[in-house]
Amino acid sequence: MPSTDKDHALLSASGSHKWLICPPSARLEEGFENKTSDYMAEGTLAHAIAELKVRNYFLEPMGKRKFNSEMKKLQKSDLYNEEMQGYTDIYLDYIKELALKSNVKPNVAVELKIDYSKYANEGFGTADCLMVMGNELHIIDFKYGKGVSVSAEDNPQLKLYALGALEKYKIVYPIMHIYLHIVQPRLSNISSYTLLRAELEQWGNAVVIPAANKAYMGLGEFVPGEHCRFCKAKGCCSARATKNLRAIEDFKPVDYDKKEQHTDLSSIAKSIIDSSELGTILSQISDVDSWIKDLKAYALDSILKGNEIKGWKAVEGKSNRVITDIDKAFEVIKDYGIDEALLFERKPLGITELEKLLTKKTFNDLIGDFIEKPKGAPTLAPISDKRESYKLSSAKEDFAESEDK
Helix, strand or coil, rough: CCCCCCCCCCCCCHHHHHCCCCCHHHHHHCCCCCCCCCCHHHHHHHHHHHHHHHHHHHHCCCCCCHHHHHHHHCCCCCCCCCCCHHHHHHHHHHHHHHHCCCCCCEEEEEEEEEECCCCCCCCEEEEEEEEEEEEEEEEECCCCCCEEECCCCHHHHHHHHHHHHHHHCCCCCCCEEEEEEEEEEECEEEEEEEHHHHHHHHHHHHHHHHHHHHHHHHCCCCCCCHHHHHHCCCCCCHHHHHHHHHHHHHCCCHHHCCCCCCHHHHHHHHCCHHHHHHHHHHHCCCCCHHHHHHHHHHHHHHHCCCCCCCCCCCCCCCCCCCCHHHHHHHHHHHHHCCCHHHCCCCCCCHHHHEEEEEHHHHHHHHHHCCCCCCCCCCCCCCCCCCCCCCCCHHHHHHHHHHCCC
């Protein structure tokens, strides 16, 4: 059964981190609507600005007047802000730098539809930027989000684009080396990953084709994991529910049913979870918090659509009072005799607001010397996290400082 969405492939490249691991999730998600948000619309706008700049520089030089005219059309969006200019410049500069490193003229394509259906049924996607230089293929992806840091290392989305690009260009170019790039400027995250053509094709044949065939047919095993947070069915998937309910059930660090009588201090100490048990428990329940939130969100959405959830209902939540017309309200207060100066609180703009006001470049030029980024507070993360481990000495100092305040 082919996908009914003409703009998005059932086996999309952007969703490959899900269906490659959990094949039947692709068909499961078909029953859910595509939800949009201001964040997604903001990202789409930033991509349009980035495309305009790359296209103007590499493909279709427009002249200053034409370029400014096209840019002004994008700037009319309510979601536009000046910081988009600085972030998209970083993306453009990165691509320009890659091109300058080559001894041959690059073949550049932007927002190119890539067909990788040789490996995944009806598979296609749109690559932000693709560049072929001699025997090198570069896939450059622009990420505007700042919620999750994305790495180019072994990235399945970019590898699928590379497989499709190989099919498109292999007759013309003797491509041997594949370079994957992620530019995520709002998180100061730029990464790259290199692999040989043979490695890529081996991955396509050994990994993608078997998983894609299962996913397309809705076969295989549901495999809950970190990828669940991006799944449309994350709030109602029975496999995810089973995994988390089992994790909760297995959480028994102390057997209270035995009601053991402690006879000395050493026996009391045994009631504390040791470091080995703690690590195991944290790994087992790492998804429980987000699963419960997703479950509640799905239940509320279902009730609001008219469905009945036994034992539950939707009620009006907490709200805050608002002034419907602040100008008129303040005029009344001033007429009452309250000084206008008392009605306003003088507060400096934050760094993000200042960057929007000045633009990122002007902000850095004017007050960059006054800006510093202190070390972040320690936070718990699994050992697979790519960030460096927090230095214990720094952690002690931070905790000491927080106690003094």
